[in-house]
Amino acid sequence: MMLKHKLKGLLGPLVAKVFHVTGLRSLFRSTREGVPILMFHNVGHPEETGYLPGHMKISEAKLRRLLGMLQKSGYRTWTMKQLMEELAEGRVPDDAVVLTFDDGYRDNHDVLLPILQSMGATATIYVQTGPMKGRLNWLHHYFWALHEIGPHELAERLAQEVEQAHLKSDLRSLPVQTDAAEYEMKRLMKYEVTPADRDAVLRNVFEALGGVDADLARDVYLGPEECRNLDKAGVEIGAHTVNHLILSSLDATQQRLEIEGSLRDLESWLGHGVASFAYPYGRTWDYDEETLSILKELGFQSATTAMPGLNDASTPRLELKRSAVNEDSDLAQVMCEVDGVYRWLDRRGLNLRAS
Ligand SMILES: [Zn+2]
Known part of the structure; x- marks a missing residue:
């Protein structure tokens, strides 16, 4: 098991480099039959988010580099809502990639939005609404x-x-x-x-230790005003519960409060409906059947997990896959995921994904 893991750790970046440098990866795109959804959290290194761990961050320079690579390969960024409308028509666009940002950090407004605007890109930001009322998890x-x-x-x-x-x-x-x-x-x-x-x-x-919830929340998270600015700029705002709890650990009533609470908060701030949801933590054991039925009942068009892979017409709309990207990610590997190289290899019994 250890050996297999080590081998994968060595082989993954090597194969990605070969496919990337030779341009071989682009040959897979026409047959990839699925859309990649990438998952990020913080953007840039603002002082306010200095206490958050490195795996939640990507620098401005690295994100720009990735967006440049995507553009050069002919990809367009879509919001989750746009993608769902396309899939509902039975189309799986081969030029689509979705950028998603979890939790609703203030840097998504201050740092990410100017990057998206300067590069003609868009994204979906999943906001947890509790911190905007001064409550941190x-x-x-x-x-x-x-x-x-x-x-x-x-x-x-x-x-x-x-x-x-x-x-x-x-x-x-x-x-x-x-x-x-x-x-x-x-x-x-x-x-x-x-x-x-x-x-x-x-x-x-x-x-x-001198921490104050309301102060930290104000410094670190988006407020209603920033959510409206993002929304007006064409960035989609999705829901991510109120308090970011493991939904499967809650009873039905609590789950509903968490999910519907964030939906209603966002609706009142934005003045319109919200179509997209992301599970806190996002592993398959972090939500359950009850969660799915609440999401369905509330009319969410899509829900994303943190399980890696591409999404095709048969992927359940409330259990979409996402691949995590951060400052330590190897961009050649990210591009192999986006182009469908990993999916192709995976179907032949070789899983080389980084996560
Ligand atoms: Zn989250």
Whole structure:
């Protein structure tokens, strides 16, 4: 298993480079039979989002480079809504690529919008609406505190707080290596503490360190005004729940509050309907049948996951695939996904995707 993983790690970039440099990748485009949807979060490196992890970021220069490569290869960017209308007509456009940005960060307005406008491109931004009312989710408290004091001191402080929080593992026994410690602590917080306990202990630590929800939310997230500006500029605004919780961990009533809440918030800010949705976290186990039936009932045209791959006429509209792109992504590999090289190889039993 390890060997297979290592081999894939070596082969993936190598194959992508060969297909990219020789131009071979463009031969796959006419037969790709699917549309790529790319997933991003932060754009640029504004000071305000300095505490968010690197895998959520792409620099202005790298995004421009990718958009340039897409243009040169003859691609046009579409919004999710435009793509859904096209697919509903039974057409799978071979020049389409969709850029999506999750969570609704302010840099999507300040940094991304000028890039899109200067390059004649568009995008869909999935906004979680809770932060606009001054409420941040536990992940922001976690990332912010981690940035302030590092994993080991944070674990120490959390351990003091979670004495009565039914934690299965010992926070103080984190690996010494920083990356591994961060990974392990996030896993513990996500899966081994009840959501209520986790939220409470992280909020306590965040506030003890001087964090203020309303201030951080205002600095980091889009507000209604920015959403309207983006909307007027032809960028689609989609919904991403109110509080960014794992939907499958909630009962039907809570799920509805999260999904419908963000839909109604956005409708009131934009003055029109909202057609597109993205699942928080986006893995297949992060939503369930209940989620799908609520989305259907509320009239969403599409919902995107974070499972990689292309989307064709047979891909369920409420379980569309997306490929994550960030500053560390190999653009030759991204282009192989966009052109359908990975899909072609995958169908022949060779999965070389980066994620
Ligand atoms: Zn998200």
